[in-house]
Amino acid sequence: METSKPLRACLECEEELQGRSDKKFCDDACRTAYNNKKKARTSLYLRKVNRVLARNYKILCQLNPKGKTRLAREQLLQRGFNFNFFTNLYETQSGTRYFFVYEQGYLLLPEDQVALVRQKDYLKERLL
Ligand SMILES: [Zn+2]
Numbered sequence: 001m002e003t004s005k006p007l008r009a010c011l012e013c014e015e016e017l018q019g020r021s022d023k024k025f026c027d028d029a030c031r032t033a034y035n036n037k038k039k040a041r042t043s044l045y046l047r048k049v050n051r052v053l054a055r056n057y058k059i060l061c062q063l064n065p066k067g068k069t070r071l072a073r074e075q076l077l078q079r080g081f082n083f084n085f086f087t088n089l090y091e092t093q094s095g096t097r098y099f100f101v102y103e104q105g106y107l108l109l110p111e112d113q114v115a116l117v118r119q120k121d122y123l124k125e126r127l128l
Pocket residue numbers: 010011012013014015025026027030
């Protein structure tokens with residue numbers, strides 16, 4: 001059913017490919033080079049995200065030693081907290097949304113306030 005396709009190029013070196021229609025690389029060297037670069041990009045991204053999560057987690061632990069507190073959003077930002085990264089969300093029946101970084105959670109309040117909570121039981125229930 002394969003119709004003749006226009007030019008196919010190696011994903012690595014972009015040379016025109018000969019032979020089988022499912023071929024993606026001209027040879028093993030190009031395949032290996034391509035896959036290595038792809039793997040390196042993926043692990044770089046994972047490392048960056050993990051670093052942001054680790055920093056967020058550390059900040060929440062430092063600011064919330066007793067398991068429950070309330071402070072200005074600015075206090076988190078000053079320490080380098082990144083509100084775009086968290087591990088999970090928990091929404092109550094009434095629609096209140098808690099963001100969690102592992103078992104450290106926070107809730108955004110009016111007037112740029114943030115409530116910090118720690119919820120171990122909640123996570124246990126959902127992980128097992
Ligand atoms: Zn190639």
